[in-house]
Amino acid sequence: MALSPPYVSVADGRTITESVIRALAVVAGAFLFAGVFSSLGATLLGVPVPLDASSTSAGLYAAVNAISFVGFILAAVGYLRVRDDRSLVHLRRPRPSDLGWAMVGLVGILLGSLVMGAVVELLSALAETLFGVTVESGQNSIVTQGRENPVLFLYMVPVALFFVGPAEELVFRGVVQGLFRRAFGVVPGLVFASLLFGLGHYLAISSGSAWTYILTAGALGLVLGAVYEHTESIVVPALAHGLWNAGLFVANYYVATTAATLPG
Structure with a gap:
């Protein structure tokens, strides 16, 4: 397994500088390509922009979102081809045990989400007590818009499974975590990639406090990154990520169409 000593292995200064710059460039390229593909998709489908x-x-709406994540895949694959560095991403033939590890990742994400929810609630209470500031949890723009048109949540389920999960994992766990691993070792690489993953979700926030959403996304990135390093297969976190997002969409559809509420 990849999670073996040395957990920390700092490379030379040049390797660190190049790896960090390249990781940031891949993330920037992913969002740039996503924007371009989103605009092209909207134009081809006759959808007004912004969505x-x-x-x-x-x-x-879901189709344009799916097309935008092709930009993420293009950025990651393009980098690997241009640099001829495909060994950066752990990819192997799927095993039966991978499904079990994807479920472990899914449970880990759930537990991490619950823990971070409690942490955010505690920090929010402290902010209100000490500074008189009311903190509202950050909301994803698709969740916000889906509440106005609940069927959108159902359309987003296959998008989450086949586009969002694979695309984001290929960029953040595959290329970015691989570059940080090369520069700093397994554990620091996992932490730095998860931090960048959390910050990358800033653009998905439509309301509420950005830091609450970023903290939660970063924590979930830690779980996905650990599962990825343990299994040495990008397919496993991609599946766990896709299933998690799909489950959230199904839960939000249920809440939006009934009088039910999600457990707090």
């Missing part, structure tokens, strides 16, 4: 679930059919 608005209240004026766009749920199917077209």
Whole structure:
């Protein structure tokens, strides 16, 4: 397994500088390509930009989102091809045990989410007590728009499984974590990649306090990164990530169409 000593192995200064710059460039490229593909997809499908679930059919809205994540995949694959560095990403033939580890990752994400929810609630209470500042948890823009058009959540389920999970994992766990691992070792690489993963979710926030959403996303990134290093297969965190997002969409659809509430 990859999670073996040395957990920390700092490379020379040149390798560190190059790895950090390249990781940031891949992330920037992923978001740039995602924006370009989103605009192209919207134009081809006749969808007005910026996307608005209240004026766009749920199917077209989800389709444009799916197309945008092709930009993420292109950025990651493009980097690996240009640098001829495909060994950076752990990829192997799937094993039966991978499904079990994906479930372990899913449970880990759930537990991490619950823990971070409690941490955020505690920090929010402290901020209100000490500074009189009311902190609202950050909300994903798709969740916000889906509440106006709940069927959007169902359309986003296959997008989460086949586009969001694989694309984000290929970029953040595959290329970015691989570059940081090369520069700093397994554990620091995992932590730095998860931090960048959390910060990358800033653009997905439509309301509430950004730091609450970033902290939670970063913590979930730690779980996905650990599963990835343990299994040495990018498919495992991609599956866990996709299942988690899909489950959230199904839960939000249920809440939006009934009088139920999600457990707090």
